Structure formats: C-alpha cells, structure tokens
Amino acid sequence: MWLKSRVLLLLLCATCHTAVSFTNGLLPNGNFEYGPKPWEMKGTKVMASRAIPKWEISGYVEYIKSGQKQGDMLLIVPEGAYAVRLGNEASIKQKVKVVKGMYYSITFSAARTCAQEETLNVSVAPNSEANDWGMLPMQTMYSSNGWDSYAWGFQADDKEIAISIHNPGVAEDPACGPLIDSVALKALYPPRRTRANLLKNGNFEEGPYVFPTASWGVLIPPNIEDDHSPLPGWMIESLKAVKYIDSDHFAVPEGKRGVELVAGKESALSQVVFTIPNRVYVLSFSVGDANNSCEGSMVVEAFAGLDTVKVPYESKGKGGFKRAKLRFKAISKRTRVMFLSTYYTxxxxxSGSLCGPVLDDVKLLSVRKARV
Known part of the structure; x- marks a missing residue:
C-alpha cells in the first residue's frame, strides 16, 4: 500500500508542469496564489525555474505579497494576496492545451512599480515558423488604483501552446519591473455579418475575458489588426488603447459589453465593411457614459466614406446614452467605419485617470433596409 501511494505521488509530481486542457477563465494558478516553498526563495526573489506551481520562470522574478513595501511604495495586488514581479528580461510561461485553429484572447492584469517607461512582450509558441507576439505599452495607466487589465488575441497553430509574458525592460534596478496578476484565457468565436447588421460584432458582445472582480475594464492595446484582434471584427488604429467594459461594473447602453474611448483622438476604433459603390447607407450607434465619474462635455466622431458626424454628449458621470446616425454614400467596394473621441477627459x-464616452450597439444597413 505504501509503495502504491509512493508511485502515485511520483506520477502526480511528474505531471505538475505539463500542459493542461483549457476552459475559459483563469489559467491554473493564474492568480499566483500558490507560491514557492520558503527554501526556493531568497528574500522576494524566486530562485528555481519551476518553483511557482504551473509556471516556468526565467530571469529576475519576485513573488510579491499584497501590502509589501518597497521604500515609500506600498505594493497592492488586485486579486487575492500574491502576484509576481518581472525584472529586466524576466518572463513567466505556462503550457496550455487548446483547439488548433481556434482564436483566443489572453487577459492579464499589470501594474508599474518604480520604473515608468514599461512595455510587456506577450507571446504564444509554437506558432508557425515563429512565435506570435505583441508589445503592450504601459506608459499610460488608465485605472484609478494603478492596475490595468490588458487583452491580446491570437490563433492557435497547434494543440499545445506556451503562453509567455516577458519584460524586455532595461531599468537600472531589476526590482523596478511590472507586477503581473490574474492571467486568463478565453476562446473567441468570430461573429459574422447578418442581414440585420453589415458590421461584425457591432454590439461588442464577443470579446476578451473580463475578470468578475475587476472594476476597471480591459484595455484593447493600440495597433491591433482585425486578424487576431481580442475584439473580433474591430481594429485599434491609434496610439492609445480603448477600454472594453461590462455591465456588471459600468453603465452599458445595450447588452453586456461596450467600449469606452478613453484617449481622445489617439483612441480610434475601426472596421472595414463590404459596400456597393453609390449606394446610400445608414450607420447608427449609441453614445453615453459609463457611470464611472467621467463628467463633462464629450463628442464622438464617426467616419464612413467621405462623410462624418460629430455627436455631442453632456455627461454627468452617472450613466445614460443617446442614439445617433450617419447617412453616407459608399464610394468603393470597401468602406472604413471609424470612431474616436474628440476630447481628452x-x-x-x-486620480488623473483618462476616461471617455461609451460606444455601443453599432449598426450599418443600406438605406432601403434602414429606417431613416
């Protein structure tokens, strides 16, 4: 009996770091609540590459407890009691079993500490001949508590992938890197155009995983193309992110999800749609505020073909919305529909946190099908 138990324990230990089958939500130990053994650490630094259960680390990685002090700085963790901090050229990695050819979105929370000019490299391997990767800038923080959640999309090129988050930073102090917490994965089902809407995902219901306990939304980073966008159908053609929000924590005009344009004209959302030249179309959409203390005069600009409309909205920061329309004539077989916010708010x-108008329930129809 003792021998059988011993063999079973060895088998379990041997599989501790193999790939796990994926279901939507946090990755195994995705919030880092299970940490290294005391003898696997030196102060806060993790000394063994597989000391954090379910993860493989490299470089200068620290295991941080919420409330820990660094000089005059108090380190806060958004979920649970623990997070990891990535020093210069440090990374964390986990293997996951997925469906080959399926689209996915990674969501994770991050915060700067003492270094300001931060970026993070998110990658997935194997992916064809090279890793699928993206650089996420962290210079601008959008939430009031210092933590932001980021989303990044990809298509799985194999049945098993390795998700990696890497800090390419070169700060003088390796202990000045970003904190990482709550890493999740979600399968995406790219929506199709319908007779009721020529735009894909016009209500933004299909998008990245949103943490149930996070009240700050999820950032869709800049320069995201539509092929692997974590917001299917849409591109972020701008220098700054847009924020994906949910009705559990914000006021959303329609359904469960919407988008907040948080960085003025530097935060542009667009989609290319098939149109018939010289045919007239109507673009309709909702503009409102997220009930998040974002007050003042707001304006959403919508562009399609050669036409544009500016939609003013006076926000009291307590929710609400109004409908708007843009009537235009298509000039080519492909028309780019784009939205941005005129002002910084x-x-x-x-807190000094950026915010902006909410966009939702976007529809495009030819004039013979639309009610005008």
Whole structure:
C-alpha cells in the first residue's frame, strides 16, 4: 500500500508542469496564489525555474505579497494576496492545451512599480515558423488604483501552446519591473455579418475575458489588426488603447459589453465593411457614459466614406446614452467605419485617470433596409 501511494505521488509530481486542457477563465494558478516553498526563495526573489506551481520562470522574478513595501511604495495586488514581479528580461510561461485553429484572447492584469517607461512582450509558441507576439505599452495607466487589465488575441497553430509574458525592460534596478496578476484565457468565436447588421460584432458582445472582480475594464492595446484582434471584427488604429467594459461594473447602453474611448483622438476604433459603390447607407450607434465619474462635455466622431458626424454628449458621470446616425454614400467596394473621441477627459475622482464616452450597439444597413 505504501509503495502504491509512493508511485502515485511520483506520477502526480511528474505531471505538475505539463500542459493542461483549457476552459475559459483563469489559467491554473493564474492568480499566483500558490507560491514557492520558503527554501526556493531568497528574500522576494524566486530562485528555481519551476518553483511557482504551473509556471516556468526565467530571469529576475519576485513573488510579491499584497501590502509589501518597497521604500515609500506600498505594493497592492488586485486579486487575492500574491502576484509576481518581472525584472529586466524576466518572463513567466505556462503550457496550455487548446483547439488548433481556434482564436483566443489572453487577459492579464499589470501594474508599474518604480520604473515608468514599461512595455510587456506577450507571446504564444509554437506558432508557425515563429512565435506570435505583441508589445503592450504601459506608459499610460488608465485605472484609478494603478492596475490595468490588458487583452491580446491570437490563433492557435497547434494543440499545445506556451503562453509567455516577458519584460524586455532595461531599468537600472531589476526590482523596478511590472507586477503581473490574474492571467486568463478565453476562446473567441468570430461573429459574422447578418442581414440585420453589415458590421461584425457591432454590439461588442464577443470579446476578451473580463475578470468578475475587476472594476476597471480591459484595455484593447493600440495597433491591433482585425486578424487576431481580442475584439473580433474591430481594429485599434491609434496610439492609445480603448477600454472594453461590462455591465456588471459600468453603465452599458445595450447588452453586456461596450467600449469606452478613453484617449481622445489617439483612441480610434475601426472596421472595414463590404459596400456597393453609390449606394446610400445608414450607420447608427449609441453614445453615453459609463457611470464611472467621467463628467463633462464629450463628442464622438464617426467616419464612413467621405462623410462624418460629430455627436455631442453632456455627461454627468452617472450613466445614460443617446442614439445617433450617419447617412453616407459608399464610394468603393470597401468602406472604413471609424470612431474616436474628440476630447481628452479625466475622471473627477482626483486620480488623473483618462476616461471617455461609451460606444455601443453599432449598426450599418443600406438605406432601403434602414429606417431613416
């Protein structure tokens, strides 16, 4: 009996770091609540590459407890009691079993510590001949508590992938890297155009995983193309991110999800749609505020073909929306529909956090099908 138990224990230990089958939500130990043994650490630094259960690490990685102090800085963790900090050229990696050819989105939370000019490299391997990867800038923080959640999309080129988050930073102090917490994965089902809407995912219901306990939304990073976008159908053609929000934490005009244009004209959302030249179309959409203390005069600009419309919205920061329309004539077989916010807006909670108007329920129809 003792021998059988011993063999079973050895088998379990041997599979501790093999790939796990994926279901939507946090990766195994995705919030880092299970940490290294005391003898696998030196202070806060993790000394063994597989000391954090389910993860493989490289470089200068620290295991941080919420409330820990670094000089005059108090380190806060958004979920649970623990997070990891990535020093210069440090990374964390986990293997996951997925469906080959399926689209997925990674969502994770991150915060700067003492270094300001931060970027993170998110990658998936194997992916064809080279890793599928993206650089996510962290210079601008959008939430009031110092933590932001980011989303990044990819298509799985194999049945088993390795998800990696890497800090390519070169800060003088390796302990100044970003904190990482709550890493999740979600399968995406690219929506199709219908007779009721020529745009894909016009209500934004298909998108990245949103943490149930996170009240700050999920950032869709800049320069995201539509092939592997974590917001299927849409591209972020701008220098700054847009924020994906949910009705559990924000006011959303329609359904469960919407988009907040948080960085003025640097935060542009677009989609290319098939049109018939010289035919007239109507683009309709909702503009509102997210009930997140974002007050003041807002304007959403919509563009299609050679036409544009500016939609003003006076926000009291307590929710609400109005409908707007743009009537235009198509000039080619492909028309780019784009939205942006005219002004920069900040929350009135003294945090200095960027915010902006909410966009939702976007529809495009030819004039013979639309009610005008």
């Amino acid at each position: 900040m929350k009135n909670d003294n």
